[in-house]
Amino acid sequence: MSTSYNPERVAIIGAGKIGEAIIEATLATKFYKASQITTTARSQKRLSYLSETFGVDTASNIDAAKNADVVILAVKPQLARKIITEITPGLNSNTLLISVMAGITLAQIDNWTGSVCPVVRAMPNTPLRIRKGMTAICGSVSAQTHHTGFAEAMFNTMGRTLVMDEKLFDAVTGLSASGPAFIYIMIEALAEGGVKAGIPRHLATELAAQACLGSASMVLETGKHPAMLKDEVTTPAGCTIDGILKLEEGGIRVTLIKAVEEAAIKAKALGQPD
Numbered sequence: 001m002s003t004s005y006n007p008e009r010v011a012i013i014g015a016g017k018i019g020e021a022i023i024e025a026t027l028a029t030k031f032y033k034a035s036q037i038t039t040t041a042r043s044q045k046r047l048s049y050l051s052e053t054f055g056v057d058t059a060s061n062i063d064a065a066k067n068a069d070v071v072i073l074a075v076k077p078q079l080a081r082k083i084i085t086e087i088t089p090g091l092n093s094n095t096l097l098i099s100v101m102a103g104i105t106l107a108q109i110d111n112w113t114g115s116v117c118p119v120v121r122a123m124p125n126t127p128l129r130i131r132k133g134m135t136a137i138c139g140s141v142s143a144q145t146h147h148t149g150f151a152e153a154m155f156n157t158m159g160r161t162l163v164m165d166e167k168l169f170d171a172v173t174g175l176s177a178s179g180p181a182f183i184y185i186m187i188e189a190l191a192e193g194g195v196k197a198g199i200p201r202h203l204a205t206e207l208a209a210q211a212c213l214g215s216a217s218m219v220l221e222t223g224k225h226p227a228m229l230k231d232e233v234t235t236p237a238g239c240t241i242d243g244i245l246k247l248e249e250g251g252i253r254v255t256l257i258k259a260v261e262e263a264a265i266k267a268k269a270l271g272q273p274d
């Protein structure tokens with residue numbers, strides 16, 4: 001990241017699940033102090049929770065935007081146009097707008113703000129809460145290298161980042177943003193298998209989760225193709241191949257491919273109303 005671009009104050013507009021994950025991670029990594037963060041939400045209950053839990057400021061959308069150098073937009077995509085119209089009078093050419101909203105394009109945001117400020121689109125996932133996130137990043141035409149570099153640096157403290165073409169963002173949403181939900185179901189189901197075979201549930205869940213963590217780390221750290229790693233586990237006439245036969249009978253590959261495809265289609269549709 002450029003050392004000359006160090007935006008001091010950040011606003012999180014719509015600090016729900018992903019907004020809270022960003023707050024937790026930025027505080028834990030000391031990327032921002034609580035006194036530098038202002039949050040907004042729909043309900044007073046949510047605002048009280050955020051200020052009591054994290055010590056962050058709370059404000060109206062427009063005040064939060066006006067006083068921030070970086071504005072992170074984390075409301076539901078259906079609210080995008082309304083909220084962007086609301087905060088635009090508080091933005092200026094020195095503000096960096098970072099949208100984490102699924103389906104909403106840079107062109108739509110530029111259109112609604114009148115291109116008043118540079119915009120970066122980021123698609124994170126909730127594991128960034130524990131610094132194991134995956135965030136895809138792309139910048140609008142007005143975003144300079146230091147803007148995308150800042151977003152990269154911020155999300156890098158929360159896990160991995162990839163700068164990617166915006167046309168892939170709906171697919172990224174279906175894969176790595178929705179993906180944790182798919183994987184939790186897989187962990188739960190694997191643990192059920194352990195329970196069925198007699199392992200106490202809490203031990204089965206730990207065994208399943210650590211097996212997923214270790215396998216994912218093997219893919220990332222060895223750089224080997226997953227099929228090759230699978231072959232290393234699969235002894236001829238051993239037990240794993242019998243399990244794989246059941247997975248294939250159940251159509252696990254087709255099911256996972258379709259899950260990502262459907263989530264990506266839905267992500268695209270979320271940005272369509274306008």
Ligand SMILES: NC(=O)c1ccc[n+]([C@@H]2O[C@H](COP(=O)([O-])OP(=O)(O)OC[C@H]3O[C@@H](n4cnc5c(N)ncnc54)[C@H](OP(=O)(O)O)[C@@H]3O)[C@@H](O)[C@H]2O)c1
Nearest residue numbers: 014015016017018041042043046074075076077101102124
């Ligand atoms: N969850 C994920 O894993 C994930 C991953 C990547 C991207 N995203 C994107 O992140 C965005 C938020 O998702 P989420 O799961 O965090 O949803 P969420 O938990 O429902 O959070 C949305 C937040 O927006 C607030 N809000 C609603 N109306 C508002 C208004 N008029 N002004 C200010 N704040 C308002 C809500 O406040 P109240 O709590 O008071 O209702 C809520 O805290 C979505 O666009 C989604 O596509 C989510």
